[in-house]
Amino acid sequence: MRLTTWPEVQRHLAATYDDVKAEPDGVLSVVPLRAAGAGRSAPLQVTRAEVLGATWIEVASVVGSLRYRSQMELLAEGAQLTIGTFCTRDGALVVRQMLPLAGLDVADLDETIRDLVELATRARERMAQTGVPVAPWTLPGARGR
Secondary structure (H helix, E strand, C coil): CEECCHHHHHHHHHHHCCCCEECCCCCEEEEEEECCCCCCEEEEEEEEEEECCEEEEEEEEEEEEHHHCCHHHHHHHHHHCCCCEEEEECCEEEEEEEEECCCEEHHHHHHHHHHHHHHHHHHHHHHHHCCCCCCCCCCCCCCCC
16 A cells, blocks of 8 residues: 555554554654564654655654764664664654555564664664663653653
8 A cells, every 4th residue: 555645654553553643743743653563662753754845754763862973883783774864853863664655565664664663673682781871761842751
């Protein structure tokens, strides 16, 4: 099945995942979820973005504080990723993936969500193993929620 509009994406997420919340601005949905069969969970933010005249879907999750990770280490890890990338947002380290909305296959969106949950969880586990304090899960851009 293909998705072509943001409301279709929102309906799919609401029907597929446990806890989906639409933000008041109507532009983004916050999707804390447990990946089917993965046994892991991570709060994800799924957002619509307009880039160069096209609509994209961003899937993102906060990993932790930037101050505990070296830039070179993050670049080296990022070079090995097959999906997702590290970025910063409001002083936090975030993993994210962008998908073009035009003709987006539901299976591709669901696989991206599962992969980002796994990537975010593994990144947080690696941080914890090195003694870095790992704060409770938060959503990208969510301060004090």
